[in-house]
Amino acid sequence: MKNDLSARAGFKDTIPTLSGYIGVGLAFGIVAKAAGLNVLMITLMSAITYSGAAQFVIVSMLLAGSSFSAIVLSVFLLSARMLLMGMTVAPFMKKESLFRNVIIGSLLTDETFALSMNKLNYTNRQLSFDWLNTSNLVAYLTWIISSGIGGALGSLIPNPNQFGLDFAFIAMFIGLLYLQVAADRTIDRRLQVIMILITLVLVYVGMIFVPSNLLLILVTLIGCGLGVLLKHAFF
Template identity: 40%
Template sequence: MEETQRYESFQDGMKACVPTMLGYLGIGFAAGVVEKGVGLSLLEILLLSLLVYAGSGQFIICGLLAIHAPISTIILTVFLVNSRHFLMSLSVTNYFKPYSILNNIGIGTLLTDESYGVLTTALQEKRPLTTHWMHGLNIAAYLTWVLANITGGLLGQFIPDPNRFGLDFALTAMFLGLCLFQVELPLKKRTTQTLQVLMSVCITLIIFMRFTSAEIAVIVATLIGCLVGTVTHDDQ
């Protein structure tokens, strides 16, 4: 009964988000520093973190603004980079199908790589989750990200080179940590299937990155991995 209660309430979702929040403090701060460095005002940093809410997307926007790229290029690039969110949302849509459309819109709107990692890990462990728990997870991460961006913007003028402190690697490090947490349990339970999926994703990435952009290669590799996982699921 204790395990069930831990995954039911809004507060439980916020507790599950604590590791993500700690990571967002560093990543969001770095994003705010970079955003301030390319000339964005605090209001613009606030709106960027509220409306875009994507670490990779915001860093890319700053890079493109720095080279005075046209708005069409910025929009298309950010769309391609973040199009993986379609796949992430689709992979959990059946679980939240019984809930209202408003609940599903709220979950999908604030779903990130990190909250998706926490969610899928809980699902793999057969946790009885609720939308209240998911909203707590998503909203806690969202507010932390916005706060960290603003803080970085306020203090950015005192940190001219965030790379010296390793802040530029924070997003990559956090993603790798979440990836390890996600594959640990499947490797213990379904070693053969998990290895097949990982191998198919890696091989697809290597091949497609020779001929296409990294964003397209990631999307294709994800689709191939999903296909392999679906085909091999019944064989385990």
């Protein structure tokens, strides 16, 4: 990754993350096909909802016969974390128009957010619309195409997890986390390691007591608060 913030750089920087979109997109398409959705419905859901976790929840709730309002509420709670991510990216887009900010926010994902935070380490804390919009669009199109292909292959691969496709996102985030820690010189390395360990403990303990759709938001808020306190107290 370099300090180039052009659209071409956005495309190149996003390529290493696409394995996650492809793996989980295929898995979603296969699962949705097994649940009775056709390829067109699967593709449209990926284009409109555009949230891997939420789409899996929608399919499972449809199979369970859940009400429309329950599905909408569950998807909202599961995707509420994007509000935090959008507010984090917003200061770097303040020179752009409202319309461009809406475009960026609409297509922002966990992966492109993590990628943009890592990019800041190489660009003197700067982002551009061309770079981030290209990254978002590449990820968006890859997700739609992958889930559509997964739906088409649904009858041929009844259990996508046997190929390890469900681990693709996890592996991608581990890689992004490593790159972030390795490249970030603005925060003491010891503090970064401590916060990673604290976050792991919070998630592990939180899974016992907190619903999964709220856990990420709570861990983010608590982790950020603890991180600020530790930084000012010891680093």
